[in-house]
Amino acid sequence: SLSGGSALRCNCVRMVAKKYKLYSASGENGPAPCAFFASEAGCRNGDKCKFLHVLPDAAPVIKESGSSSVVSSESEGDATPIAAEPANNNKEKKNKKRKSNASDDIFAKPKRHHNLVKETPTLKETNKKQKIDKKIEKKKTPQASLAADVQLSNSPAQAPNKHSLKKPKQEAPNFRSLALPIASFSIGSQAPTMSPTPSPAVKDEPLVEEVRPLPLPNHTATGRKWQKAVINTRKHVRYNGSFDFEKMKQADEEAGRGYATDWITAREFGAWCAENPQAIAIDCEMCETRDPVSGAVDSKALCRISVIDAENPDEVLLDTLVKPVWPVVDHRSRINGIKEEHLANVQFTLRHAQAFLMALCSNETVIIGHALHNDFAALKMEHHCLVDSSFLFSVKDAPNATPSLKDLASSVINKEMPPTHDSVNDARAALLCLKTYLSKNGKVDPIERPTLRNPIASTQLFVHRIPKVCKPSHLSTMFLSHADIQPSEVDEIEFKGDTGRTHVTFRTSRHANLAFDTLDGKTEADASGRMQKKVYLKSGGYVRVRMMVHHHRCSRRESDGDKSDDDSK
Numbered sequence: 001s002l003s004g005g006s007a008l009r010c011n012c013v014r015m016v017a018k019k020y021k022l023y024s025a026s027g028e029n030g031p032a033p034c035a036f037f038a039s040e041a042g043c044r045n046g047d048k049c050k051f052l053h054v055l056p057d058a059a060p061v062i063k064e065s066g067s068s069s070v071v072s073s074e075s076e077g078d079a080t081p082i083a084a085e086p087a088n089n090n091k092e093k094k095n096k097k098r099k100s101n102a103s104d105d106i107f108a109k110p111k112r113h114h115n116l117v118k119e120t121p122t123l124k125e126t127n128k129k130q131k132i133d134k135k136i137e138k139k140k141t142p143q144a145s146l147a148a149d150v151q152l153s154n155s156p157a158q159a160p161n162k163h164s165l166k167k168p169k170q171e172a173p174n175f176r177s178l179a180l181p182i183a184s185f186s187i188g189s190q191a192p193t194m195s196p197t198p199s200p201a202v203k204d205e206p207l208v209e210e211v212r213p214l215p216l217p218n219h220t221a222t223g224r225k226w227q228k229a230v231i232n233t234r235k236h237v238r239y240n241g242s243f244d245f246e247k248m249k250q251a252d253e254e255a256g257r258g259y260a261t262d263w264i265t266a267r268e269f270g271a272w273c274a275e276n277p278q279a280i281a282i283d284c285e286m287c288e289t290r291d292p293v294s295g296a297v298d299s300k301a302l303c304r305i306s307v308i309d310a311e312n313p314d315e316v317l318l319d320t321l322v323k324p325v326w327p328v329v330d331h332r333s334r335i336n337g338i339k340e341e342h343l344a345n346v347q348f349t350l351r352h353a354q355a356f357l358m359a360l361c362s363n364e365t366v367i368i369g370h371a372l373h374n375d376f377a378a379l380k381m382e383h384h385c386l387v388d389s390s391f392l393f394s395v396k397d398a399p400n401a402t403p404s405l406k407d408l409a410s411s412v413i414n415k416e417m418p419p420t421h422d423s424v425n426d427a428r429a430a431l432l433c434l435k436t437y438l439s440k441n442g443k444v445d446p447i448e449r450p451t452l453r454n455p456i457a458s459t460q461l462f463v464h465r466i467p468k469v470c471k472p473s474h475l476s477t478m479f480l481s482h483a484d485i486q487p488s489e490v491d492e493i494e495f496k497g498d499t500g501r502t503h504v505t506f507r508t509s510r511h512a513n514l515a516f517d518t519l520d521g522k523t524e525a526d527a528s529g530r531m532q533k534k535v536y537l538k539s540g541g542y543v544r545v546r547m548m549v550h551h552h553r554c555s556r557r558e559s560d561g562d563k564s565d566d567d568s569k
Contacts, residue, residue, distance in 0.1 A: 106470060107478040108536045110520045175276065175317070175359035181347035183321040185304060185338070186422075214384045217364045219269050222278040222311060226366040229387040229434065232442060236391035238402075242373040245382040252380075256296035263380045264354045269362040279310035279366040280317065283427035284375040285336040289326035297497060298326060302378040303338055305353050306423035307360070310368055313428050318356055321346045337420045353379060370405045370430040389430045392437055396446040401529025403447040405429060411447045412436050457548040458509040461516055464501035465544050466493055467537070475504060478535065483518035485511055503548075516547055 034051035036043040043049050216230060217223025233239065249260040285304035290297050307318040321338065323346040333339050361367070363385060369375055370389045376382070390402040393412070405426060409415040412433045418425070437444055463475060472490040480486050488507050493500040506512040521533040532546035 105477045105481060106474050106537055106539070107481065108538050110482045173359050175356055178356060178359060180320075180352050180356060182318075183346040183348050184319060185321045185342060215269075215363045217278065217366050217385055219364060220274075220278045223364050223366055223385075225438070226279055226310075226368075226387055228442070229392065229438065230366060230385055233386060233388050233391050234384075236388075237400075239391065243376070243384065243386075245376070248377055255298075256291065256294050257298045258380070263382055264358055265382045266358065266361040266363045266365060269364040273360075273362045273365070276360055276362075276365070277309045277311060277317065278364070279368060280307050280360070281310050281313070281368040281427040281431040282307050282372075282375055283369055283423040283430070284378045285332075285338060285421060285423050286374070286378050287324060287328050287332050287336075287338070288330035289324045290329045291326050297329075298324075300374065300378045301326065301328070302350050302353065303328075303331070303343065304336065304423050305379070306427050307356075308424065308427050308431070310366070310431055313431055316424060317360070318353075319424055320348050320353075322353060323347060323349050325350065335421055337422075350380070354381065357381060368431050368434055369427060370408070371402070387434055389433050389437075392434065392442070393444060394446045395529065396448045398449075398529040400525050402527070403449075407447055407449055408433050410450075412444070456505065459506050459512050460548045461504045461506075461512055462501070462546045462548055463504055463543055464499070464546070465542070466495075466500040466502065467539075467541060467543075468495060468498065468500070469539075470500075470537075470543070472502070475502070479504065479515050482520065482535070483515040485515045485518070487515075513547075516545065519545060 032051055034043050034049050034053055037049075037051070037053045043051075043053065214234070217227050245263070249263055252258045252262070253260065283306050284302055286300045287303040288297065288299045289301040301324040302322045303324060304321050305318060306316065309315040309317055321343060323343060328340070328343065331338055331340060331343075357379065361383070363383075365383075365385060367383055367386045368389075369386075372386055372388050389405070389408060393403050393408055395401040395403050403411075406417045409417050409429045409432075413429070413436065415429060415432075417429065466475075470493065472493060475490050476487050485506065487504045489505040491502045491504075493502045506515060516531070516533070519533050519535055521535060523531050523533055526532050526546060530547050530549070532544050534542040535545055536542045
């Protein structure tokens with residue numbers, strides 16, 4: 001109502017402020033006077049106006065302020081309504097921003113949850129995304145792409161490595177005449193015995209470019225005997241990946257463990273090696289070292305090497321401890337029996353081992369062993385004339401898996417391997433298994449793995465590549481979120497370097513299998529043939545979840561019913 005007391009009969013909404021002079025009605029009966037008729041602009045409705053076009057007598061003038069809520073019907077078409085907002089809206093928005101996510105979960109939500117809940121983006125988020133998209137489209141111009149191509153094409157070519165240039169040929173020394181500081185070792189010994197001969201200066205041997213196609217042992221009867229086994233080893237589906245020496249060299253340089261020029265390659269066959277053994281079996285023990293300056297880690301640092309004559313397995317050509325270049329952070333005594341005191345006074349180094357192999361082997365020397373890619377990585381040696389027992393024997397019901405040396409020796413030569421690795425014993429066991437392979441012309445039965453000695457393994461999942469920010473509670477929440485299954489126990493995470501690993505135990509094997517099957521992600525087989533999946537973190541990284549038993553065993557247990565949960569598989 002107007003301050004004059006008379007009612008102005010018009011429909012009013014809150015409008016943008018306009019400075020009009022309004023007059024009150026002259027009387028209570030009849031139409032009210034038009035508020036705009038007496039103004040300077042006049043009324044634009046003319047005769048159609050429903051208000052009275054007369055000048056009120058002595059009507060009090062009322063000036064509309066910026067906050068006035070009264071206006072005549074004529075301004076309805078011109079004014080812009082302003083929506084009123086509740087006073088408590090700002091408080092509610094602030095309270096929403098202050099809310100924190102209290103869930104104990106660092107893992108990304110499974111896809112099934114994303115499909116159920118779809119959030120609608122706000123107008124502000126939509127406008128922001130449109131602005132970003134426009135900026136990106138501006139950057140993706142043909143001129144920018146062309147400039148990038150020109151920059152790549154104009155990049156200078158890498159200068160040739162001076163180490164790749166061939167050096168004058170030198171006469172090869174006899175491997176038996178090398179004066180090397182041998183440090184003998186046997187399981188259970190307290191201190192190494194040292195060779196009294198001084199260590200001669202070891203010169204870098206010339207590197208020979210790889211010959212294509214890969215060499216075969218053609219020049220000697222011993223070599224030709226192993227030729228078919230060499231070819232069958234190369235036919236294995238995992239050969240190219242396991243013996244990708246260029247990738248190994250690149251990994252060494254990227255990790256700061258050394259350079260490609262640190263690697264050796266045996267020279268071509270010739271008269272210089274005609275009297276040497278043409279087939280040898282090797283095995284190496286490794287430890288973990290760390291560079292105190294750069295912090296680089298070498299998980300395959302050589303700490304023992306054993307070489308035996310394949311034609312005479314009782315003859316040990318070399319067996320010595322090896323002094324790593326960097327300080328040892330893990331001797332792996334639980335595996336190889338080598339302790340800190342055993343390496344204290346050792347003078348034999350990796351370069352001594354390389355000098356011995358360069359004097360012994362040609363490019364046609366057949367090197368025999370089990371999982372030889374690990375030995376070559378520790379020796380930093382590139383060699384393709386090899387016979388690998390892990391590739392020539394398959395595993396029953398697991399075609400992509402490779403057998404362990406322990407299962408192989410037990411099945412093929414009926415030999416029980418000791419729990420502590422002995423490189424002489426391991427090299428000889430692999431050799432004897434492969435001699436059986438030769439005697440049967442490669443027609444050997446698949447290796448059947450023994451039943452599980454640990455009944456708990458069937459109820460567990462192995463989680464590795466765990467980042468340091470992850471806690472056992474995060475893993476428990478992850479399984480509950482993805483599979484709706486609560487683990488009965490999550491072991492403490494054992495960290496090694498930047499990542500860790502642990503075991504997650506469920507109530508039964510069926511719960512463990514169901515939890516694994518329900519996880520999002522593609523199922524892949526690891527090197528041992530066990531199934532595993534990637535589970536991604538919110539930060540973009542991932543952990544791997546692997547089954548503790550092989551797939552065919554899981555299927556057999558589930559077909560046997562609940563009774564299988566108590567079996568010692």
